[in-house]
Amino acid sequence: MEIRRYIVGVDGSLPSRAAIRWAIGHARQDGAEVTLAHVADDEWGAVGVELIDEVDAGARRLLDEEVAYARSLQGTAGLKAELVRGSPMAVLAALGDAETMLVVGTHKTGFHYGRAFGSRSLQLANLAVGPVAIVPDTESRLRRGVVVGVDDSTAGIAALDVAADLACDHNCELTAVRSSGPSAGADRRDAEAEVITHHDDEARTLLAGAVERIRRRQPGITIRSRVVRRPPGAALNDIARSAEVLVVGDSRREQAQPGGLGSVAYDVLLNVSSPTIVVHAPPAVSTAQEPEGEAHVVR
Missing domain, CATH: 3.40.50.620 (HUPs)
Structure with a gap:
């Protein structure tokens, strides 16, 4: 399977930063481009236009901060950014395909067998039809x-x-x-x-x-x-x-x-x-x- 693009779902969290580092490291080896995607949840749309504008402005600031972080790492020559609106995991899943690796971070680190967590990363893997990488916020070196x-x-x-x-x-x-x-x-x-x-x-x-x-x-x-x-x-x-x-x-x-x-x-x-x-x-x-x-x- 040839991976030509990595799309990282970013939200400003520590696991999101771990996902950025992981994707950039792998994309460097694959010669692939990296896109940071932030999805502004469209459920906010039910509370009025002014709040929508406020949410969009906050989303743009968050994405700018994640792009700045990514560019502080090595090997980000092909870095792109995309701001979209919708249901976050459904939108990310729709961005993927057979040659695109979707990457998200997770707070989960095991030791919880038998407990049913509402994991968004699991939702993404369930919706996608291309490869999905789930990256925990743990030391990887x-x-x-x-x-x-x-x-x-x-x-x-x-x-x-x-x-x-x-x-x-x-x-x-x-x-x-x-x-x-x-x-x-x-x-x-x-x-x-x-x-x-x-x-x-x-x-x-x-x-x-x-x-x-x-x-x-x-x-x-x-x-x-x-x-x-x-x-x-x-x-x-x-x-x-x-x-x-x-x-x-x-x-x-x-x-x-x-x-x-x-x-x-x-x-x-x-x-x-x-x-x-x-x-x-x-x-x-x-x-x-x-x-x-x-x-x-x-x-």
Whole structure:
């Protein structure tokens, strides 16, 4: 997947600044442009024209401040800014496409399993049809490596390719993870040993195919694979806690569609522990696809 543009949703918060730094760092490596987008919530429109003007003026000041911050960083030659009005996550989702990475920050840093947060970043991932990066406000300089969740869905295969390219670009190790365990909330204690072994063997077979695909695409990277017996969302967040990025497919649907976020991606985003990229299934095309295993070009 070729990313030509990064769009960062900014709101003046510390997580928003973390998202700006993350996007600029990745865009520098991709040779891509960066757009900072601030969405003035149109729900204010119900309270009168004067307040609308006041909100718009405040939004412009906020965006100017974020642009100034971004320009204080290195590698911002292609920086752009966009001020729009509407429902923030719906508007940001509409700005994305298959070659645009939407990036937002989040206050969430894990350790909250079982609690249903009203996460706007989760809403964005649910509405978008292109890749979405969720960046927590945590120190990232000591993070290293890429982690990818493995499944045999269309989005899962696309996630493998994205993770392989990231590991190549960042010259780091890639860890491929497959859960043979139950989905969140299920009880494994009563499962027979034969059933557990069968699920483990299925997971290893799927992992072997995933590793082979990654090696064909990026033969020079170091790959590790892990089968875990925990619910996949919890396992991925735990393993990726010190990783530079976690990559997951959005769902098992054949094509990207708004509102199609799967249970694993949902659980990962509710409890995000590291910068996380949600990869959607590529759009259906009538022309010939890029050959499987074609190497990613590193600039």
